[in-house]
Amino acid sequence: MWIADMDFPVAEPILAALRERLTRPIGYPTLNGNSPLVTLLREKFAAQGLGDMPADGIAFLPSVVPGLYAAVNALSEPGEKVVTMVPVYHPFHLAITNLGREVVGVPLLDSGERWEVDWDALDAACAETKVLMLCHPHNPTGRVWDAEELRRLRELAIKHDLYVISDELHADLRFTGQPFEAFAADERVRARTVTVTGPCKAFNTAGLGIGALVSHDPELVRRIMTKTSGLMGHPSALSITMWHAALAEGGPWLADTVAYLKDNRDFLGAFLHQRLPWVKFHPVEATYLAWLDLRTHAQTADIQNFLLNEAKVAIHNGPVFAPDAQKPLYQGFVRLNFATPRPILQDALERMAQALG
Numbered sequence: 334m335w336i337a338d339m340d341f342p343v344a345e346p347i348l349a350a351l352r353e354r355l356t357r358p359i360g361y362p363t364l365n366g367n368s369p370l371v372t373l374l375r376e377k378f379a380a381q382g383l384g385d386m387p388a389d390g391i392a393f394l395p396s397v398v399p400g401l402y403a404a405v406n407a408l409s410e411p412g413e414k415v416v417t418m419v420p421v422y423h424p425f426h427l428a429i430t431n432l433g434r435e436v437v438g439v440p441l442l443d444s445g446e447r448w449e450v451d452w453d454a455l456d457a458a459c460a461e462t463k464v465l466m467l468c469h470p471h472n473p474t475g476r477v478w479d480a481e482e483l484r485r486l487r488e489l490a491i492k493h494d495l496y497v498i499s500d501e502l503h504a505d506l507r508f509t510g511q512p513f514e515a516f517a518a519d520e521r522v523r524a525r526t527v528t529v530t531g532p533c534k535a536f537n538t539a540g541l542g543i544g545a546l547v548s549h550d551p552e553l554v555r556r557i558m559t560k561t562s563g564l565m566g567h568p569s570a571l572s573i574t575m576w577h578a579a580l581a582e583g584g585p586w587l588a589d590t591v592a593y594l595k596d597n598r599d600f601l602g603a604f605l606h607q608r609l610p611w612v613k614f615h616p617v618e619a620t621y622l623a624w625l626d627l628r629t630h631a632q633t634a635d636i637q638n639f640l641l642n643e644a645k646v647a648i649h650n651g652p653v654f655a656p657d658a659q660k661p662l663y664q665g666f667v668r669l670n671f672a673t674p675r676p677i678l679q680d681a682l683e684r685m686a687q688a689l690g
């Protein structure tokens with residue numbers, strides 16, 4: 334229950350489109366402003382507040398993580414600071430440190446009800462940087478930054494003249510019932526923002542690999558992609574077919590899947606409340622990843638191995654989600670993937686409850 338993909342079969346319309354694609358020659362894929370995928374993507378972006386996305390503001394990626402690296406690489410220099418909020422999906426802090434930049438991780442605060450931004454700390458951190466990496470919705474806490482938080486984040490970006498790299502890969506897996514608001518939905522931050530996204534979380538297609546890096550400023554996109562041209566592979570023909578089918582015909586499957594995940598989230602919350610009430614968990618607003626605080630348990634120092642050996646449940650260990658210096662902050666936290674049929678979720682939770690006592 335660790336890596337972020339789902340134990341569910343891929344939507345039938347996507348499988349049908351892939352089968353059909355295999356009956357035709359698989360030459361170099363072409364993706365330009367007239368491609369059906371680009372048309373559907375532009376519609377999708379418009380629904381998230383990114384209307385009028387110029388076709389040359391869309392660059393395709395072999396998957397989303399290379400877009401994070403490419404953006405950090407182009408928008409900052411070695412030795413410079415790049416800010417993000419921790420805990421965070423590990424390729425965020427790894428992109429920064431692997432490229433020789435310095436990561437400034439601003440810890441999120443536990444309000445008792447949800448994970449929140451430490452505004453004073455973020456303001457101070459942003460004063461020393463040119464780049465903010467935002468995860469929206471946020472992996473691993475499952476927060477969807479709300480309208481007021483987005484407003485404040487945008488004010489900070491403007492105040493400190495920052496570039497913002499906004500990873501919105503989990504946007505379609507929301508349980509909020511509200512439309513998704515992209516960070517760059519506000520025109521005042523469009524020219525300073527690159528958004529990265531892809532179909533792999535919502536449609537469970539991570540093995541096919543594809544993503545997009547987009548901005549209303551095509552020059553920014555060109556700058557980022559030029560720096561890695563020749564290093565960044567093109568998406569495969571099959572992944573293009575897959576993303577197109579997902580956008581064109583995947584809606585009903587996605588709605589069912591989100592409803593199932595929401596019930597799993599509630600099941601998990603109710604189970605913890607009844608059987609492991611000392612585990613802290615703030616119900617996630619998006620994603621199928623639960624960020625659990627087990628720090629009061631006697632085995633907190635080695636919780637990952639304890640759960641693996643005693644419960645036979647594999648989870649992601651909390652410290653993974655922070656850069657080296659901050660790892661101790663998250664010892665005793667775990668990230669649990671609940672995108673699995675309910676009987677499996679129940680079995681795993683029963684075994685965890687037995688092991689944890």
Ligand SMILES: Cc1ncc(COP(=O)(O)O)c(C=O)c1O
Pocket residue numbers: 337396397398399422468472500502503531533539542543544
């Ligand atoms: C926020 C976020 N970005 C990117 C990725 C990975 O994307 P890809 O597999 O397309 O590189 C993940 C995977 O879990 C993720 O959670």
